[in-house]
Amino acid sequence: DAMVIQNPRYQVTQFGKPVTLSCSQTLNHNVMYWYQQKSSQAPKLLFHYYDKDFNNEADTPDNFQSRRPNTSFCFLDIRSPGLGDAAMYLCATSREQKETQYFGPGTRLLVL
Amino acid sequence: AQSVTQLDSQVPVFEEAPVELRCNYSSSVSVYLFWYVQYPNQGLQLLLKYLSGSTLVESINGFEAEFNKSQTSFHLRKPSVHISDTAEYFCAVNPQGGSEKLVFGKGTKLTVNP
Numbered sequence: 001d002a003m004v005i006q007n008p009r010y011q012v013t014q015f016g017k018p019v020t021l022s023c024s025q026t027l028n029h030n031v032m033y034w035y036q037q038k039s040s041q042a043p044k045l046l047f048h049y050y051d052k053d054f055n056n057e058a059d060t061p062d063n064f065q066s067r068r069p070n071t072s073f074c075f076l077d078i079r080s081p082g083l084g085d086a087a088m089y090l091c092a093t094s095r096e097q098k099e100t101q102y103f104g105p106g107t108r109l110l111v112l
Numbered sequence: 113a114q115s116v117t118q119l120d121s122q123v124p125v126f127e128e129a130p131v132e133l134r135c136n137y138s139s140s141v142s143v144y145l146f147w148y149v150q151y152p153n154q155g156l157q158l159l160l161k162y163l164s165g166s167t168l169v170e171s172i173n174g175f176e177a178e179f180n181k182s183q184t185s186f187h188l189r190k191p192s193v194h195i196s197d198t199a200e201y202f203c204a205v206n207p208q209g210g211s212e213k214l215v216f217g218k219g220t221k222l223t224v225n226p
Contacts (some may be wrong), residue, residue: 004155006155040219040221041218041219042202042216042217042218042219043156043202043216045213045214048213088153090155090156092156098144098206098207098208098209100144100146100158100161101158101214102158103148103155103156103157103158104155105154105155106153106154106155108153
């Protein structure tokens with residue numbers, strides 16, 4: 001019954017080594033979001049896709065990119081991870097913008 | 113712009129005691145309101161939401177929240193907590209119009225002690 005799936009749940013990467021996080025959904029929702037959540041903080045929106053339209057938040061670093069090859073999948077690419085990028089990365093979906101967002105279990109990224 | 117204030121960063125309570133987690137928001141437009149719960153090392157789970165209609169909304173595990181428009185509040189309550197309710201709780205608002213996105217409060221860590 002998993003609706004929003006994130007792989008892997010834990011990811012370890014080296015400083016500067018590109019890494020890709022994956023999100024898939026079985027809800028057929030139009031909108032997919034990526035959030036970054038650091039310890040004891042609220043989730044921070046990085047960007048979202050409405051269908052194939054990409055919407056970047058103004059303060060999202062260029063180091064973060066995203067791809068959505070089809071309705072079901074969305075990827076977060078971190079081109080050159082720094083120590084400060086260690087965080088929980090949350091994927092969420094909603095049927096339409098402004099509607100309820102449903103979150104995946106998250107991927108915890110560790111940068112060595 | 114919207115903002116959400118969760119005044120209590122940590123709330124410790126004993127098992128079977130009642131609890132209230134406070135949430136106030138500021139917005140120039142009507143909003144949808146949400147409470148999410150996050151267990152350690154997990155994603156956010158939707159606990160309950162107010163979209164329209166009755167101002168009192170309930171979850172399946174005994175939590176309830178009441179939308180108070182005049183006080184711009186959406187406090188979360190449970191009459192008797194369990195140890196399994198230990199988690200972080202996030203209040204969030206989403207404006208009903210415009211381009212602004214879901215805005216989260218900073219979270220309240222609820223710890224239920226035996």
